[in-house]
Amino acid sequence: MIQDGFQRKIDYIRLSLTDTCNFQCFYCRPRFQETSFSPSNEYLTAFDIEFMFQVLAQMGVRKVKLTGGEPLLRKDMCDILQKISAISQIKDISLTTNGYFLENIAYALKESGLKRVNISLDSLNADTFQKITQTPTFHRVWRGILKAIEVGLDPVKLNIVLMKGVNDQEVEDFVELTQKYPLSVRFIEFMPTRQTVQDQKKYAVSNEAVLNALKRKYDLFPEINTSHTGPSRNYVLKNGLGSIGFISPITHNFCDQCNRVRISAKGKLRLCLLGQNEIELLQIIRQRDANQFEKIFMKSMVFKPKAHELNMRAPWVESFVTIGG
Ligand code: SAM
Ligand code: SF4
Numbered sequence: 001m002i003q004d005g006f007q008r009k010i011d012y013i014r015l016s017l018t019d020t021c022n023f024q025c026f027y028c029r030p031r032f033q034e035t036s037f038s039p040s041n042e043y044l045t046a047f048d049i050e051f052m053f054q055v056l057a058q059m060g061v062r063k064v065k066l067t068g069g070e071p072l073l074r075k076d077m078c079d080i081l082q083k084i085s086a087i088s089q090i091k092d093i094s095l096t097t098n099g100y101f102l103e104n105i106a107y108a109l110k111e112s113g114l115k116r117v118n119i120s121l122d123s124l125n126a127d128t129f130q131k132i133t134q135t136p137t138f139h140r141v142w143r144g145i146l147k148a149i150e151v152g153l154d155p156v157k158l159n160i161v162l163m164k165g166v167n168d169q170e171v172e173d174f175v176e177l178t179q180k181y182p183l184s185v186r187f188i189e190f191m192p193t194r195q196t197v198q199d200q201k202k203y204a205v206s207n208e209a210v211l212n213a214l215k216r217k218y219d220l221f222p223e224i225n226t227s228h229t230g231p232s233r234n235y236v237l238k239n240g241l242g243s244i245g246f247i248s249p250i251t252h253n254f255c256d257q258c259n260r261v262r263i264s265a266k267g268k269l270r271l272c273l274l275g276q277n278e279i280e281l282l283q284i285i286r287q288r289d290a291n292q293f294e295k296i297f298m299k300s301m302v303f304k305p306k307a308h309e310l311n312m313r314a315p316w317v318e319s320f321v322t323i324g325g
Helices: 046-059 077-085 102-111 126-133 138-150 168-180 197-203 207-217 282-286 290-303
Strands: 012-016 063-067 092-097 116-120 156-162 183-189 220-222 233-237 243-247 260-263 268-270 278-280
Touching (some): 046 077, 046 282, 063 077, 077 092, 116 138, 138 156, 156 168, 278 290
Parallel strands (some): 012 063, 012 260, 156 183
């Protein structure tokens, strides 16, 4: 079992597969990459990833999230999924994507072992969507969402970063979407990075305020099926098909229950999304020395901070594109 210095059990790894993206959401702003590609040797390969998760599964990891940048830009995505899903101890594999490639690839992802998917969709309005992502692709992403439901990925979650004056007027539209579709909408608070610290002050919306306003208008019932919830506090509408969740790193800190660490596409272990420590793993993975990998991974756990310090000091993380949010 993997444990950090505060007796938190770590059984969840979020692996970023690339640090580029075909969107440029203004709160993230990665290096732009238009078409799918085979990553160069400085990135973890499908075989590196397979070795790493075989060892991590022996150490107690049960849950994997693939993210990015945009993970579906990688041509070897299905190969990676097949390799991870062949590891019997890994019980849950999910993906966070902008949805652009989903329409074409959702079926193959499901066949390769993907169980569920999170799709970032900050607006239901094509113009607002374009302003946020810098791409005119709302309708394509929406078709990808419907395809994900059709092929049986379950749950299909929508990640929505709420921003004052940008998309916060759409909260009720998203809530009502859960009445018509089996979609789990998740409102996520805008987090400051070095790139966006000014924007965050301007756009920040408190999930607590949103939840209180929604409770005045709708009968929101706490969700009973609580699998796959993580730090999200979830509700359902009466007769709703989906659910409504709130992930509130700013107003409702959930660090005491943190069960995850992150690994970047270039093999750096990141112990906290917003923390400073990084440990180089690429070379150790490439040596295929399971004992050494386990030793270094376990030793690194003492560097996992007790909590993020977002409300106390300036952010040092440049952007979430390298570590997947
Ligand atoms: N490209 C994929 C996507 O957008 O779903 C995966 C990577 S993206 C970095 C992962 C998540 O991080 C997205 O849901 C995105 O909205 C979120 N994110 C990025 N920057 C953020 C910020 N400053 N505050 C809150 N969420 C952020
Ligand atoms: Fe790309 Fe996701 Fe960042 Fe948007 S949030 S720019 S889709 S990596």
